[in-house]
Amino acid sequence: LxxxxxxxxxxxxxxxxxxxxxxxxxxxxxxxxxxxxxxxxxxxxxxLPPLRVRTRTGSGSDESGSLRQGIVTEVGADGRVRVNCGLQHPVSLPVPDGMATAEGERVTVRVSSRRPVRAKIVDESPAGFAVGRAGLDAALERDDAGLTVAASRHGEELSVTRLGQLVEALEGGDDAAETTTEAGTGDLTVAFGAPERGLPAIVGTDPPASGETGDDRFDLWLNTVPNQGSEVVRTEEAVFATLAPLNLSR
Structure with a gap:
């Protein structure tokens, strides 16, 4: 994100x-x-509504081999650190070779047993999702940006047919050439406006007509809430309304 x-x-x-x-x-x-x-x-x-983001792997906290996020609370001189990873107490764990950790740093912990506690720090990405910050141009120019979509009420209305074409394009099917030069990668980047300003105002362009755009940073302008019945859809509503259909599988 x-x-x-x-x-x-x-x-x-x-x-x-x-x-x-x-x-x-x-x-x-x-x-x-x-x-x-x-x-x-x-x-x-x-x-804030509880996101209940999946912050650990496995069906439950007691599952053998589950991954959990933790934070380093103390760094020792013996190559060990104390980590708060949601267990009853912070646990003392050895730092893997080649990994540097500092107090306050987040780490990923693999818990194999809670009673007695058996855990270790691993060099793996934690579960959940990461929040980053970048300029819009930088975000759209990433190597893994893939198909770039601008979510806007001025965009092309999403229909069952159009959704099928988008899925086909992402998978590199027959409709790929009509949608994006990045077809077949499976990667997708969707940009949303702010609570009080839509994307056309933010990027400084006129609202597109019929889903087309004069802004070559986007492959497509898409309206995922057709016939919305209100002048504005809140950003958090637009995120759900857009990502839900775009994540559908065949």
């Missing part, structure tokens, strides 16, 4: 506000106090 700057939003909410709130929401509940403590930006974080 990449947050890109919007000059109007920065003036209203200060730089980094949205990123901070999203990072907090993506942090496992058992780590939030240690990671965030008390911050003005999080004054109303209690009203």
């Amino acid at each position: 990449t947050v890109f700057p919007d000059s109007d939003g920065i003036r209203r909410w200060e730089d980094g506000f949205v990123e901070t709130v999203l990072r907090y929401a993506a942090t496992p509940p058992y780590l939030r106090k240690a990671v965030w403590d008390r911050r003005d930006e999080l004054e109303y974080a209690g009203v």
